[in-house]
Amino acid sequence: MNLTLKIWRQKSADHKGQLVDYIIEEVSPDMSFLEMLDVLNDQLISKDEEPIAFDHDCREGICGMCSLYINGEAHGPDRGITTCQLHMRKFKDGDTIYIEPFRAKAFPIIKDLIVDRSAFERIQHAGGFISVNTSGNTQDANAIPISKDAADEAMDAATCIGCGACVASCKNSSAMLFVGAKVSQYALLPQGQIEATDRVLNMVKQMDEEGFGNCTNTGACEVECPKGISLENIARMNSEYLKASLKG
Amino acid sequence: MSGIFSSSIGRKFAMALSAFFLMFFLLQHFAINVTSVFSADAFNEISHFMGTNPLIQYVLQPILIFAVVFHFVMGFILEIKNRKARDHNYAKNAGHANSTWMSRNMFWSGMVILAFLGLHFYDFWFPEINTKFIEGDWSGMHDGEFRYFHELQEKFLSPVRVSLYVLAFVLLAMHLLHGFSSAFQSVGANNKYTEGLKLFGRLYAILIPLGFVVIAVYHHFNHIH
Numbered sequence: 478m479n480l481t482l483k484i485w486r487q488k489s490a491d492h493k494g495q496l497v498d499y500i501i502e503e504v505s506p507d508m509s510f511l512e513m514l515d516v517l518n519d520q521l522i523s524k525d526e527e528p529i530a531f532d533h534d535c536r537e538g539i540c541g542m543c544s545l546y547i548n549g550e551a552h553g554p555d556r557g558i559t560t561c562q563l564h565m566r567k568f569k570d571g572d573t574i575y576i577e578p579f580r581a582k583a584f585p586i587i588k589d590l591i592v593d594r595s596a597f598e599r600i601q602h603a604g605g606f607i608s609v610n611t612s613g614n615t616q617d618a619n620a621i622p623i624s625k626d627a628a629d630e631a632m633d634a635a636t637c638i639g640c641g642a643c644v645a646s647c648k649n650s651s652a653m654l655f656v657g658a659k660v661s662q663y664a665l666l667p668q669g670q671i672e673a674t675d676r677v678l679n680m681v682k683q684m685d686e687e688g689f690g691n692c693t694n695t696g697a698c699e700v701e702c703p704k705g706i707s708l709e710n711i712a713r714m715n716s717e718y719l720k721a722s723l724k725g
Numbered sequence: 726m727s728g729i730f731s732s733s734i735g736r737k738f739a740m741a742l743s744a745f746f747l748m749f750f751l752l753q754h755f756a757i758n759v760t761s762v763f764s765a766d767a768f769n770e771i772s773h774f775m776g777t778n779p780l781i782q783y784v785l786q787p788i789l790i791f792a793v794v795f796h797f798v799m800g801f802i803l804e805i806k807n808r809k810a811r812d813h814n815y816a817k818n819a820g821h822a823n824s825t826w827m828s829r830n831m832f833w834s835g836m837v838i839l840a841f842l843g844l845h846f847y848d849f850w851f852p853e854i855n856t857k858f859i860e861g862d863w864s865g866m867h868d869g870e871f872r873y874f875h876e877l878q879e880k881f882l883s884p885v886r887v888s889l890y891v892l893a894f895v896l897l898a899m900h901l902l903h904g905f906s907s908a909f910q911s912v913g914a915n916n917k918y919t920e921g922l923k924l925f926g927r928l929y930a931i932l933i934p935l936g937f938v939v940i941a942v943y944h945h946f947n948h949i950h
Contacts, residue, residue, distance in 0.1 A: 485816075496816055548819065550822055554819075554822070577815055577816060577817070582810050582812045648820065648829055649807035649810055650807070651733075651810070653733075681732055681733065682732070684733065689733075690806060690807040690810030691737060691806060692737060692911075693803070693907070694903070694907040694910045694911065695825070696828065697820065701823050708910065708915060709916075711910065712913050712914060712916075713913065714734070715734055715737065715913035716914075718732075718734045718913075719738060722735070
């Protein structure tokens, strides 16, 4: 198939960017979206042009590195996948495809389609951990009784790969689905109780300081999340935060 | 506790609390208005009680005014903060693919409701405040009988005003269709009762504004004939 790509090009954070048109021909429907961009980059390099910078790593939908806002949706038009799992069969011959970086003030553009998502790392550092005794007397986690429901919900929350699709899709650039998942992951388990109060207060404080917007419960994040993280995690974070605030 | 209302979640919580109060107020406003369709006397009696009871006038009315102002001001603050969180918009954004129009346009439906409140206050609240607090007339009487039902019918003579009221109630329904369940989510209530609450919220969001529309249209045609 032959496609017209409108791709955001920006030399660096300090430069002004713009959409640039590229024509790509004979694209196989079996290619992944990133493979299609690889082919385009090969063509650009052979013409001595600057290749398009985009993030990727595992290409198995696990690492959360690939981003891209494709035709108005994070990770493109399919559901429950990352961009590396998106295939060209989802598009038609003659289509025009818009490819933009994830946009949020808290995710500044580094170059072209690559954005700096280290705000998520700083939120994790603020409380996304548990204290474990490593003196040699560490209790086997499997020896701690946990209800099946709590274990399942904690596991679901833990599948968040921190890709930032929630922020990119939210009209308010809110990070509450990500932070909600990280808070829930520990709030549901006995190991997470010791730091529960400080965790939610510190992670929300860091989230606010990073400049993410306020959640207005549109649910766009849940729909676009490649791992299907539920809005229930935001509600759980809200109640955990209110409880923690009352405790001080 | 001190920093809660300066945090993003605290603001959501405060927004939801004011929304709960306003939704409860809307329900009691509807319950009173609906009596006007069945009995002018009952409507007059209840209106007079509401308009002259010291607890309602000096305690609940100021709380209501505070809740209304707070909900709008906080709505503005959140909208400004949220717009600042994205300094460059997408060239192509498919919001319709992942969220409802109502959820994405709460600010604009809120603006229509704010404009409607201006009209509604001009029609009913300002004259009421003027009569009681400026002119000092707490009798509720005009030409020897209660004035409330006549004032209501007089206002709904105008087809333009009735049309504006109907338009505002359609936008109110849309605002509530998202706002009802959103308020519960904001206070952290997302559990086994959520689906039931959503259904109740949808019924509330459609039936209450529809009821107000029926009352306005009823008085428009009832007066003419």
